Amino acid sequence: MSLRNMIAHLGSVVASLMFIWAVFQQYFPYQFRSYIEKYSQRLVSFVYPYIQITFNEFTGERLMRSEAYSAIENYLSSTSSSQAKRLKADIVKNNQSLVLSMDDHEEVADEFRGVKLWWASGKHIAKTQSFSFYPVTDEKRFYKLTFHKRHRDLMIGPYLNHVLKEGRAIKVRNRQRKLYTNNGSMWSHVVFEHPATFQTLAMEPEKKEEIMEDLTTFSKAEEFYSRIGRAWKRGYLLYGPPGTGKSTMIAAMANLLGYDIYDLELTAVKDNTELRKLLIETSSKSIIVIEDIDCSLDLTGQRGKKNEKEEPEDMKDPRQKLTKDQEPKSSQVTLSGLLNFIDGLWSACGGERLIVFTTNFVEKLDPALIRKGRMDKHIELSYCGFEAFKVLANNYQKLESHNLFRRIQELLEEARMTPAEVAEHLMPKTVSTDPETCLESLIQALESAKEEARLKAEKEAKGEELPSQDQGKTTESQVLAEKTVGDENSVH
Numbered sequence: 237m238s239l240r241n242m243i244a245h246l247g248s249v250v251a252s253l254m255f256i257w258a259v260f261q262q263y264f265p266y267q268f269r270s271y272i273e274k275y276s277q278r279l280v281s282f283v284y285p286y287i288q289i290t291f292n293e294f295t296g297e298r299l300m301r302s303e304a305y306s307a308i309e310n311y312l313s314s315t316s317s318s319q320a321k322r323l324k325a326d327i328v329k330n331n332q333s334l335v336l337s338m339d340d341h342e343e344v345a346d347e348f349r350g351v352k353l354w355w356a357s358g359k360h361i362a363k364t365q366s367f368s369f370y371p372v373t374d375e376k377r378f379y380k381l382t383f384h385k386r387h388r389d390l391m392i393g394p395y396l397n398h399v400l401k402e403g404r405a406i407k408v409r410n411r412q413r414k415l416y417t418n419n420g421s422m423w424s425h426v427v428f429e430h431p432a433t434f435q436t437l438a439m440e441p442e443k444k445e446e447i448m449e450d451l452t453t454f455s456k457a458e459e460f461y462s463r464i465g466r467a468w469k470r471g472y473l474l475y476g477p478p479g480t481g482k483s484t485m486i487a488a489m490a491n492l493l494g495y496d497i498y499d500l501e502l503t504a505v506k507d508n509t510e511l512r513k514l515l516i517e518t519s520s521k522s523i524i525v526i527e528d529i530d531c532s533l534d535l536t537g538q539r540g541k542k543n544e545k546e547e548p549e550d551m552k553d554p555r556q557k558l559t560k561d562q563e564p565k566s567s568q569v570t571l572s573g574l575l576n577f578i579d580g581l582w583s584a585c586g587g588e589r590l591i592v593f594t595t596n597f598v599e600k601l602d603p604a605l606i607r608k609g610r611m612d613k614h615i616e617l618s619y620c621g622f623e624a625f626k627v628l629a630n631n632y633q634k635l636e637s638h639n640l641f642r643r644i645q646e647l648l649e650e651a652r653m654t655p656a657e658v659a660e661h662l663m664p665k666t667v668s669t670d671p672e673t674c675l676e677s678l679i680q681a682l683e684s685a686k687e688e689a690r691l692k693a694e695k696e697a698k699g700e701e702l703p704s705q706d707q708g709k710t711t712e713s714q715v716l717a718e719k720t721v722g723d724e725n726s727v728h
């Protein structure tokens with residue numbers, strides 16, 4: 237057969253096939269074909285023991301993005317990045333981190349309480365009916381869950397709940413976290429990007445572990461709190477001298493738990509009503525911080541004493557020393573207003589919240605504010621010990637050990653120095669400063685601190701009329717306060 241004949245023969249075969257297809261389309265209408273499909277589906281499900289659930293990306297009349305779909309997407313992101321071969325990447329956290337999810341038509345397996353199940357991703361493509369110069373294919377993505385029918389109850393109840401909860405938690409973790417500050421009764425926010433972590437926090441390892449354990453236990457204790465009928469909140473009081481890492485620890489807490497921070501400036505809050513409004517507006521998974529609670533408001537036990545002395549009106553308000561140059565406004569937030577909120581109304585806002593107070597003078601605070609049950613945990617941040625020093629040496633100089641460490645250990649036992657000061661010495665002054673120079677400068681500083689302490693102790697032992705530094709300041713300020721009534725600098 238010549239080539240020409242062959243081509244002609246092939247052409248007639250194709251033509252006859254096209255004719256048969258056209259006849260089939262004409263004489264077997266759509267209804268009939270769907271009828272066949274329906275029964276074939278039934279036949280398949282009879283021999284196929286699996287149940288499938290489809291979660292579409294868009295639901296409802298207004299085609300809102302389904303929350304379940306996005307929770308599943310997040311939930312599957314970790315499983316799929318290790319199992320699926322084709323992944324989709326997306327950027328979250330203001331272009332900072334990459335999140336992977338499985339591409340269309342991929343399948344991954346998961347296990348729940350020993351039961352295996354499968355997730356597949358897919359998409360329907362519905363051709364748009366309308367004519368357009370820019371034809372858009374209407375892609376409808378979905379996830380399909382497949383499991384054996386004998387696990388129906390486990391899958392529909394506990395497993396799906398688990399997926400949704402985990403998925404939402406991952407979403408929260410991936411979100412851009414915020415630092416809120418209040419300007420009067422309004423919160424404004426900036427992106428929260430503090431690099432502090434518990435790993436870089438200088439502190440004895442056991443104490444650090446205990447705090448981290450406490451925090452993570454709290455963050456997972458939703459069921460426990462609801463069972464015992466308590467609001468899911470926890471109060472921390474951080475106290476210690478300036479520069480011992482109180483603020484740093486708050487940032488580390490937020491980074492550990494993935495919480496937002498609300499830095500509440502009490503002095504800018506007009507009254508209890510405004511305070512309540514601000515606190516109610518805080519979101520779940522957040523840390524509400526009131527720094528230097530002893531100076532923020534007259535919440536210390538000192539108030540009574542001051543009043544007894546009958547100080548002039550403007551001296552009673554410690555805010556005035558903070559806002560020297562500003563127009564004095566009176567903040568009427570009271571201790572009881574704050575306490576009421578911490579105790580009671582708090583329960584009205586669902587979701588976990590931590591409240592953290594910091595102070596340099598724990599002994600000055602009103603006992604009501606810090607009694608057990610109100611502030612659940614009191615954490616003292618103190619002068620730098622050797623363990624804390626080792627963390628700093630590693631942070632700043634990448635030093636695990638050095639022959640000067642022994643000398644530093646001895647000196648730290650004898651001289652008091654805050655982690656902030658130690659860090660200052662360990663910070664390389666220039667790019668070429670070597671670690672040894674930094675350690676030597678620290679040793680020198682510690683030696684002079686030790687010497688100072690020794691001289692002071694000697695003087696005190698001799699009975700000289702030189703009380704301790706703090707007391708000295710108080711006496712001085714008391715004298716000043718008596719002399720210069722109305723001078724705000726004298727209030728201390």
Ligand SMILES: Nc1ncnc2c1ncn2[C@@H]1O[C@H](COP(=O)(O)OP(=O)(O)OP(=O)(O)O)[C@@H](O)[C@H]1O
Pocket residue numbers: 436437438439476477478479480481482483484485595596617655656657659
């Ligand atoms: N425990 C610590 N671990 C790591 N760095 C610390 C620690 N303490 C202080 N620092 C360093 O010293 C600086 C000051 O610390 P921070 O602001 O946390 O002190 P603070 O206790 O909040 O002081 P203040 O009472 O004055 O608010 C921080 O920037 C940090 O780098």
Ligand SMILES: [Mg+2]
Pocket residue numbers: 482483484527594
């Ligand atoms: Mg601080």
